[in-house]
Structures are given as structure tokens and as C-alpha cells.
Amino acid sequence: MEIVKPLVQLLAALLLAPLLPGVINRVKAFFAGRRGQPLLQLYYDLAKLLRKTPVYSRTTTWVFKAGPAIGLAALAAALLVMPFAGRPSALSFDGDFVYLIYLLGLARFCAVLAALDTGSAFEGMGASREMQFAVFSEPGFFLGLAALAAVTGQRSLGGMFGVLTGDSWRVAAPVLALLTASFFIALLAENSRVPADDPNTHLELTMIHEAMILDHSGPDLAYILYGAALKLWLFGSLIASMVLPSHSGAWARDAAMFLLVMLGVAAAVGVTESVMARLRLTKVPYMLITAFAFSALALIFQMGR
Amino acid sequence: MLLVLLSLLVLLASSALAFVLRKDPARAQDAGAYGAVAASLTGLLPAGRVLLTGMPETLTLPWAVPLGSLSFTLDPLAAFFLAPLFILTGLAAVYGVDYLKAYEGKKPLGLAWAAFNILTASMVVVFTAANAVLFMLGWELMAAAAFLLVLFEHEREQSRRAAYLYLAAGGAGALLLLAAFGLLGRSAASLDFALFSVPAGGGASAVFLLCLAGFGLKAGFIPLHVWVPEADPAAPGYVAAVMSGVMMKTGIYGLIRVLGFLSPWQEWWGWAMLLAGAASCVLGGLFALAQHDLRRVLAYSSIENIGIILMALGLGTVAAVNGATAMSALAFAGALLHVLNHALFKGLLFMGAGAVLRGAGTSELDALGGLGKRMPRTLPLFLLASAAACALPPLNGFTGEFLIYLAAFGGAAAPAALAGIVTALALAVAGALAAAAFTRAAGTAFLGEPRTGRAAGAQEAGPLMIFSMRALALLCLLAGLAGPLLLLPVGTAVAAAFGLAPALAAMEGAAAPLVYVSAAGLLLISLAALVFAGRALALKGKQPAAAGTWDCGYAAPTARMQYGAASFSQPLTDFFQPILRKIGQYPVITEYFPGKASFSTEAQAVFYNSFYMPAAARLRDLAYRFSWIQHGRLQIYILYIVVTLLLLLLWKL
């Protein structure tokens, strides 16, 4: 049974990930006074896209087709490392959070190259911005995980969230609060949510992630959308594990609570998107540097304790 | 050891043969290349043996040079550096045959091969010498051979300047090293490494600083890097691969050797290396992002990677001084592993850039584009190497950095933990910058539409070039997946350099996570296969349509509308303008119907222009003040000599 649990967790993550964008959209619709898309819209989209025949630009090479697939593989592999409900994941080892970050880097690398393969000005623009923001967001995210490692004295994600309990919040509330804030900003930026990017805008000059995937269609686009949902799940579960560090010992109960918190995180993203305007493009690095400052502060606090 | 000597002799012989046959380029090529490959195969055997057994081999021959002795030692550390040297030079020689074909009859190929094999031989001497005189002989020979190779295209002013800069840096470094060796061996009968003694008091620190600067000038970390972005791109592709992949590492090798002599260490030595390395890896990545020439991007990336290695050495030193043995050993192991990995992927990258230069006639990023279709066999190799250079799993760039990260998070007490955080942060920033630099370089050169006619008419690289690159690519992948297997040689090398106990600790600390990394790498590959299979299934029976690129409805896109190299990096380079100091001309549009406008931006060599040039100008001004000494008359110079001799006599009396 113990061997099966990580697999069940993984399967749950793979199946439920597309639910999160649906929740976000519903929350946004609620704030805007609309009914909104069905909660399962992304599932329908994916099913439809997988059935479609793609169109390929004559400019592109195999890089364009391989990009989404390798990116999805990288994100799925990252999901293997991420703990679920404070329990060790299928793959947990010292320094696995470094591996996680570099897997996200691999996914980004593939997406950017696939975008550049089209020779489109817009996709080049999106790719350029994606890389720019990564330079600012990655160190902050990294420092945050390093601070978490320092707080818990563990060097694997599974270990960190295994050690983290409600008592940790009582002892180190400032540090953990700062880290959660930093991770939330990282979530918004890495998943191209408002205020860093707008997933809904189709105004080409302002968008980032959407601009990179303009040319993708059919199963490739499905892979990209699904990959984005997985990435959202990754960051969401990071935050959920931060704010809900209780382990009752009963696996099913923990998992249910965890999923509930995940929905809460998605709702929080939706609320953030509804009440905030998108930042001017030149201001986005400032937001990411703020996340970096949060992480750095947390680390300084932790070091000086 | 005899086999190393044999490979040395083969190199020298083939070098001489290539020089003798210089009138017949084809045969000169054969002589040089076969010699290099044979020497590589011969040399790899003893290197591998020593790495596996951990038993050093020595050899001493009679030599009538004062203070010198012809003594070689092949210990695991030397063997660890010899392995990438032989791998890279052997493959580079194969590559070089195709690369140089175009120059047959135009360039002295015999001389080029002679210089190339001398370069290899001199590096073998540097890595195995057990005597400072012998070491310096190899060191200077290496500088001279590389100088000749950088001058290969001497008709270009840029090449001449690069070669001159390289020579100046090498000369300055050698002087500092002579002083350091003099201090180390001043009480011994000969300058054998085994007889070195640590100078008392501040002497040890003086030796360290002299070596840091002297070896640093060869390793090329910031701020001693000025020759790297000039010389590496000026050399032919296969030479640049060797220079960047191995020759710069001789500086790292020397530094490790001398650190071995100098125990006990001071903590600030570690901090000096760590901070120089951190500056080097962050700034190297940043400068790489601003370059407009593919080969210059690669050169700056070499500076970045040398910075990573140096930073790990510094981290290890700080940790060792503070008693964190396991952490220090992990850091050293990471540094050594990255030496090997960088040699592999940077060699491949420089070969890829050479293929681009050969195929399209230029390596200016904004003149390229769409090479992926014209050079379909080079494209995956270059992309793979780029991914490795960004330390992306499952490739080999990741394993070394992973060990360094593990070390960085292993610190418990304040100084070591602080050093670890600085290291990890610098690595993370450098990694993000490298990713931007390499997606930019690979994307602009190989993807999209060709920007110029030259790019449109690019030719695929020759079969031997492809063979070498494929071999390196395979090694990159294997080294990435076989990280745990590499731990044994790395461990023995660390043991040879810094003692047994830390090496054992490193093995224990790193083995389990690295096994996981390898497993995760395999898992990633199988996941990718699964995803591709899913894609194939989804596309079964469908005929994907072909169309033009969807440019948001724009009907007549041209290749010039693509994002170029300058525009790709512009947001970042603008942000870091206070550091980069690009020189740019931006058009200001004032009229309603503006005419033609032009935009230019140029990445300048910041350290060269802002530091070394003013310093040199100062020095020249100072020198002018003493120009009254120089009259140009023979009598006066003889008078100087007489006066000097008299003074010396008086002083000694």
C-alpha cells in the first residue's frame, strides 16, 4: 500500500491539475458579475485539441514540435519531485529542489526555442520577455527554497514539508509568512497570471506566455496548456504545503484537506487577478525583485535566529 | 607513465612530421591528425588506469638544467585533467581535418598542425610535471603554441590584436608564477614539487595571491579575463574548443596544485576565490548575453563556467578552514566534475560555432538565422550542448553544479553557511543568465528564417566534423546520466589533491543524491518518450497542414521582422546597462512621416576599456617621464652597464 500511495498522489495531481485554471476563471467571473466558463472547460479544450489536426508553419523545424513535448515531460518529472499533502513524493532526495528548479528551466528553455523557431516577431518578443522575467524570478524562488531548507534543516522537498508543522508556524511565523508571500509572487509570475502577465489578453504587444505559443495548434497546444496547468499545480501545492502543514497521520484526510487548500490557492489567485490591474511591463521586474527581497529577508531572519 | 611519455613523443614526432610535410597540405593534415588521435588513445589508457586505481605513477629522467629535473608524476589529479585533454584534442583533431580543408593551399596547414600538437604536448607536460622548471617550460610552450594558433587568420587585424593580448596576459602570468615558485622552493636544492616548503608568516599568503593572479590570467576569470573574449573567437573552431575546454583549465589545475602545497589555508583565501568566482560567473553570464558574435558568447560563457569552478574551490576552502570537511570535499568534487563537464559541452559548442562559421561564413548572430534547416545535423548537437551549458538535466552540465549546490546547502555554522548561500545565489543567477544567453544564441543562429543571403546559403558541416560533435554530444549525455560512476575518479582526484579523508566524505555525501539524479534523468527521458508516443498517437492518420507563420494577421512577414539577437536581450541588457555600458544609437523620431532610421548597439569590453586601457595609459605616461634615460646612444648604454656593475660590486662588498 505504501508503494502505491505516491503513485495515487501523482495520478491525482495529473488528473486534477486542469481543474485549477477552471477555478480561477470561475472566481474571476464571479468578481466580474458573469457566470463564466464551465469549471471543466480546460478538460474539454484539451480533449478537443488532442483530436485536432495541427498546422505547422513552413519556417519551423522539429524544434517547434519537440518543444511542447519535452516541456511537458519536464513538468511532469517536476511533479514527481513535489510532495503531496506533506508526504514524500515518488522521487525525493537531498537537493531535489535544485533539480525541480532546473526542470522548470528545461521546460522554459524548450518553450522559448520553440517560439523562436517560428521566426515570428511576436513570439520572439514573448520569448525575450519570458527569459527576462526568469532572470529575476529564478534567484528569488531559489533563495526562498534555500530559506525553507534552512528553516527545516532538511535538504529535500519531502523532508522540508514533512518537518513543517503547525508548531513551525508558531515558532517561525515571520519567516514562513515571508516565504509564502515570496512563493505566491513566484506563482503569479511563473504561471503568467495578472499582474505579471495576462492569460486572457490577446493583445499581442502586452502578453508574454500567450505570445510564445501563438503558432502552436492541435496536440502541441494541448500539451502546452496541460503543461501550464501542471506548473500551476506545482506552485499551488508548494503554497498549500506551506500554509497547511498539519499531518493528522490519516492519509486520506490529509489528502482531502490538501486538495481543499489547493482550491483555496486557486481562488486566491482568482481574487488577486480580479482586484489587481496588470503591471506595466517595465514594472514586472520590480515585483520579482520584491519577491527576491522577501526571500532574502526570510533567509536573513533564519540565519540570525 | 611510460604510455604518457609515449603519447608525448608521438605528439612531438607528428608535430615535426607535419612541419616537414608542410608543402603538401593533405599529407601534413594526415600526419598531424593521425598523430593527435594516436596520442590521445595512448594517453587515455594510463590516465584511466590511474583514475581507477588511485595509484600515482612517477618517472624521473636525467636533465642537466639548473634547479630542474625531468620528473613527471601522473597522480589522479593530473589524470583527471588529462582525460578531458585527450578526449577533446583527439576529437578536435578529427574535426580539424574537415575544418581546415577549405584552407588547403591558402594557409600553412603543416604549421597549424605542428602548433596544435605542440599545444597538446605542452599541456600534457603541464599536467604531469613534478618540477617547477619543467612546469614552466610546458607553460610557456603552451602559450607560444596557442599564440601561433590564434594568429591562424593573421590577416585580420582582430586576430593580431587578440594574439598580442593573449601573449601579454600569458607573459604577465608566467612572471607571477615564477615569483611564486621561487618563494615556494627557495630553500630547496631543486624546484621539484616534492621539495617545496610553505614560506613562513605572510609568505604563504603572498604565494597564494601570486598564484591566484598568475593562474587566473590563464584561467580567465574576471577581472583577469580580457584576453578570453578576443583570443578564443579568433582561433579556428577546433582550437577554440581545446583552448576553452582544456587550456583555460590549466590555470585551475595549477591553482589546485598550489593549494595542495600551501596547507594550512587561510579563510580569506577561500573568500577571495569565492567572490572572484561569483563575480566571474554572474558577470560572465551577463556579458555573454550582450555579445553579438556567437563565438564571443561562447567565450564569455567560458568565463562564467571558470567562475563557477573557482567559486566552488573557494567554497571548499572556506568550508575546510571551518572544519566542515564533508562540505568542502563536496565542493571540490563539484569543481572537478564541472571541469570535465565544461570541457565536453564547451568543446562541442565551439565546434558547433566553427561549423556555423565554416558553413555560413560568419558567426555574427544578426547575420544568421534559419541554419537549422540548412545544417540539420548540427542543429540538434548545438541545442544539446546549449542545454548542457545551461545546466539542464539530464545533461552533464547539471551534475557538477548539483554537487556544488549540495555543498552550498551543507553548511551548518555561520561562515561556511554564508559562503554556501553566496555560492548558491551566484549559481542561480548565473544559471538564469546562461539560459537567456544560450536560447538567444541558439535561437537567433539556428531557428527562424535566414536574415542574410549568407545564412540562406549555409552549408552543412563535413562528415568528420559531425562525427566529432556527435561523439562529444554522446559523452555529454552519458556523463549526465552516469554521474555516480564519475564519482570514483573524482573522489580519487580530490584525494590526490587535498587528502583522503575529505574525498571519502565527498563520496558518501554525493553518492545517494547523484544516483537519484541519474534515475530522475532516465525517468525524464522515458517520460519524454511517453509524451512523444502520445503525440504520435494523437496525430495518427492526420495530415498536418503547412502554412506561413501566423504573425497575428500580418500578411507579408519578412525575415527582418524576426526578433534578432539585439532585440531578444534588449530588456535585460537595458536593465543592466550600468554594468554593461553598451554603446548604442537609438533613432529619435520627430516627424509624422519619418524617413529611414537606423539603430545600432554594441557591446563593449567593459573591463578592457574602463580599467585596463586607462591603467595602461597611466603607465605609459609614467614611463614617458623616464624617457630621458633613453638617448639612443650606445656609449651611454654601456655607461649604464658599467655603473650598474660597479654599484652591484660596491653593494656586495
Place this chain on the structure above:
Amino acid sequence: MNTFAELIIVFIILIDLALAVTGSLSSCIKLVALQGVVAGILPLLAMHGSPHFRAVAFAAVIIALKGAVFPWLMMRARDRSGARKDVEPLISYPASILLCLGAFIASSWLGSRLPLPETGVAWIVPASLATIFTGFLLITTRTKAITQVLGYLVIENGIYIFGLALFVEQPMMVELAILLDVFVAVFVMGIAIFHISREFDHIDTAELSELSDWRRGEDGR
């Protein structure tokens, strides 16, 4: 450890960071007021046992002054001056925030070196030093006269917290004297800004150097 007090300390540092980066004058004023209020609450939490009446009254006065009176004065000065409503920093946002972080690292190092009595609340000394530094940052890198006053207020907040670290039980003596100084300073500055802006139509301190003699002589006019 007193977790709630620690949270407040973090909050004060975050306000420092925010002050270093906000672009608008009014939010700057509000942030300074908020910091004053939060700092005013702090002694009540840091104290052992139940607070005395005197301490509560004193905190109430401080909160009223810093949270209501000063901001009101500053807002008035801002409105009357008719100047542009943004801060006009001399250095960029990232530079400001990195300076602030560096200041915090330096002050945590300094705090570990200073021979101070145990306060029961971690980070109180570094936070106060960082706040003082942020005040200096506001004074030195912003052009407007009103931000200078804000800078002084932030420094005062920092000194207040520092005094708290020194005399957990008896912060009033030090505090009262300082508060009086600052109160007068704010009044004087308020009046000065008001008049300067009337004379010159702006309150850019760079323009104040026009008043000196040497500058005029240098221009040759």
C-alpha cells in the same frame, strides 16, 4: 519568544522596504504613519506582564501623533505645495531595494555585535538600525523637501524602536525628548515648505541651491 512582536518587527522592516520603493508621495506619507502606529504598539507587546496605565496612555499619544497629526500635516503640506505628487528618486527602484536589503544585513551583523541587554524580542535592534538607515536613504536619494521630512520621521521611528531595545521598561524619557524635537522639526519644515513653494512654485531641494551665492558666481551672472 514573542511571535506576535516578531511579526510586527517583520512588518516594520517590510514597511522600510516599501518606503524605499514607493513612487507616490501620499502612499509614502501613509506608510510612515503606519510604521509609527505599529512602532507605537510594540512596547505594549514587548513588555512582560500586563501593561501599566502610563505605558498605555503614552502609546496612545504616540499613535495619535504619528498616525493622525503628522500625516495630516504632511498631506496638507503636499496639497498646498502644488508640486508633482511623486517622489522623484535619484536612484532606481532595484538599487533602492538592494541598498535596503544590504542595510538590513549590515544592521543584523551590527546588532549581533552591540553589547545590548536581552530584549525578549528578536531582531529589534537590526530592525531599528535598518529603519534609521531607510530614513537616511529617503533623505539622501529623494529630491523633494517633503520626503526629507518623511525621512526624519522614519529615523525617529527607528530611534524609538532602538530606545525600546535599550529601555524596555522606561522608554519615555528618551522618547519624549526626541518626539518633541521632531514635532518642532515637522512644524518648522511644514511652514518652510509652504513658504518655499509659494516663492518658487516647487519644492525641489535641488532648486534650493539656487539661493546660495557661489552657484550664482559660478554661472557668471
